[in-house]
Amino acid sequence: LTTPPPNAETVPKIESAPPPYSLSSTYLTYLAKIEQAVYKEIKQYTIDLQDRLHLAEAYLKDYEDSTLKGTTHLPENSDPWQKAAEATIHPLIAYRMVRRFSKEFQNFVFHMEHHSENKMVQRLKDEGLQNWPGEMDLAEAMDAILRLHYVYDMNVEEFTNGNFGSIATNVGLTAAQVFELAEYSVNNEYYSQAFDWLSAAEFKIKNENYSAISDSQIANEYKRVIETHDRDYEKNANLQNLFIFDGKLKESSNPIPIRDAKIDYFTRNLDDNAMIAGHYKFLAMCNGVNFQTSKVKSKLKCWLDTKRHPYFAINPLKIELLQVEPPLIQIYDIISDSWIADLKKTATPSLRRPPPIVAGAAPRTAAYAWLSDEDIPNTPISRKIELIADLNVRGMAASDKLQIASYSFGGHVATHFDSLGATDPNNPVVAEKGDRVSTFLVYLNDVEQGGFTPFPLLGTFVKPVKGSAVFWYNALKNGTIDSRMLHGACPVIMGHKWIATKWTHLNENMWKRPCDLDSSL
Ligand SMILES: O=C(O)CCC(=O)C(=O)O
Ligand SMILES: [Fe+2]
Numbered sequence: 001l002t003t004p005p006p007n008a009e010t011v012p013k014i015e016s017a018p019p020p021y022s023l024s025s026t027y028l029t030y031l032a033k034i035e036q037a038v039y040k041e042i043k044q045y046t047i048d049l050q051d052r053l054h055l056a057e058a059y060l061k062d063y064e065d066s067t068l069k070g071t072t073h074l075p076e077n078s079d080p081w082q083k084a085a086e087a088t089i090h091p092l093i094a095y096r097m098v099r100r101f102s103k104e105f106q107n108f109v110f111h112m113e114h115h116s117e118n119k120m121v122q123r124l125k126d127e128g129l130q131n132w133p134g135e136m137d138l139a140e141a142m143d144a145i146l147r148l149h150y151v152y153d154m155n156v157e158e159f160t161n162g163n164f165g166s167i168a169t170n171v172g173l174t175a176a177q178v179f180e181l182a183e184y185s186v187n188n189e190y191y192s193q194a195f196d197w198l199s200a201a202e203f204k205i206k207n208e209n210y211s212a213i214s215d216s217q218i219a220n221e222y223k224r225v226i227e228t229h230d231r232d233y234e235k236n237a238n239l240q241n242l243f244i245f246d247g248k249l250k251e252s253s254n255p256i257p258i259r260d261a262k263i264d265y266f267t268r269n270l271d272d273n274a275m276i277a278g279h280y281k282f283l284a285m286c287n288g289v290n291f292q293t294s295k296v297k298s299k300l301k302c303w304l305d306t307k308r309h310p311y312f313a314i315n316p317l318k319i320e321l322l323q324v325e326p327p328l329i330q331i332y333d334i335i336s337d338s339w340i341a342d343l344k345k346t347a348t349p350s351l352r353r354p355p356p357i358v359a360g361a362a363p364r365t366a367a368y369a370w371l372s373d374e375d376i377p378n379t380p381i382s383r384k385i386e387l388i389a390d391l392n393v394r395g396m397a398a399s400d401k402l403q404i405a406s407y408s409f410g411g412h413v414a415t416h417f418d419s420l421g422a423t424d425p426n427n428p429v430v431a432e433k434g435d436r437v438s439t440f441l442v443y444l445n446d447v448e449q450g451g452f453t454p455f456p457l458l459g460t461f462v463k464p465v466k467g468s469a470v471f472w473y474n475a476l477k478n479g480t481i482d483s484r485m486l487h488g489a490c491p492v493i494m495g496h497k498w499i500a501t502k503w504t505h506l507n508e509n510m511w512k513r514p515c516d517l518d519s520s521l
Helices: 025-070 080-087 091-114 117-126 135-152 175-187 191-206 215-236 258-269 274-286 337-350 381-389 428-433
Strands: 302-305 317-323 328-332 367-371 402-407 413-416 436-443 453-455 460-462 469-473 487-489 492-494 497-505
Touching (some): 025 091, 080 091, 135 274, 274 413, 274 453, 274 460, 317 460, 328 460, 337 367, 337 497, 381 436
Antiparallel strands (some): 302 317, 317 328, 328 469, 367 402, 453 460, 453 487
């Protein structure tokens, strides 16, 4: 796995907004660190509980083997004082009693006092118990797991056995945990997913010695999926983007598998609008499908560029052309490990959950921080981008601050345009600086699996490669939005994903934008 992000301990307690625990590898790392202490605490607690149980049992046994055993000839209901006197005649019974009072009780009371539940709870509170993940974090984590299933057409049985495509691991989920995700799917109207999760739970229960759920719970849940689906079907059938079966489940003996239903949607909605068509191509690309024609592909190439600036005569840029028109390029090895470490370290304390989604904006699940050039004096990345892209980048008017994003499992961005005017024609930033004319996105690490950046309408996608950047223009030369530049981020399956993004604005780059990126060929 990737090395943990720096300064995980410095993750702040955020008063204004709940910390994005499930959304960011940084916060997950912080939790994993806390859990090392929690594990030790609870492990010790079980040892203490066992000690106390043994002490209590030893006391009972000693009393039963001496006093009770030696005084059985008195009737059950005889006078307690008479019984007590009887117990003190025998020297060894008497001795054992004195021993119990002076030794075993002391021991017992000592253990009770020093390892009480209250003290454990206090220690957990000291670790930050009240700020730990809650319902919302769990819902976000469940969404992330279900998103991986949906986007990558995961076989739930394989997935929950810990096998992710080409990667096999030895950790999966229990039948009860799989069942919880099935229930969550139904509650959130992901009916087709619910079926996959239920049948996986049904299968898993057979292979478990002990399961916290039963076959009858699963049977009831199947009934609930069908009933809930059929109840909501009429109401929602007209909603284009709602993932729903074609027809009522009660009447169809064979529900359409999620995979076929997606392909159906893909072909049906292809021409409706860029966002919807883009979504289904996006899913295919996350799975590695490239839609570029052989004619387009034949123009693609890699080269070492020495001409952009004298600096590059001795440090040539390794450029790969991913699409000629509109231009999309990936440039390798543009940022050193020490710059990467500086960016992660500086961003970590201010990583926050994204703002609530406004109408028309794409859902995104990552934690974000914004760095000004002054925040990172030893990492002059704006200057470097100026040299590479030949654009004005430095200064408040020329670009946005550098955006750092930290994704965790299932972390994604739905298809969108980086142009601010695309979602909000009255955006004040557009009025002031002009729209975002270009995007320069740097991958700060390799991702074990998943996390591609697809451009559905170009038919190609970018793979995260540590230290490489992808560059494109969001605006046409006349300044209007280039609607071909729809893109998104595929969910991370395994690993962490960190990116740094610089958006350059139009007004300061009016005269800078080269006529054609191709001229450097
Ligand atoms: O993470 C990626 O690959 C793309 C992110 C993106 O498009 C964005 O944040 O606007
Ligand atoms: Fe974007």
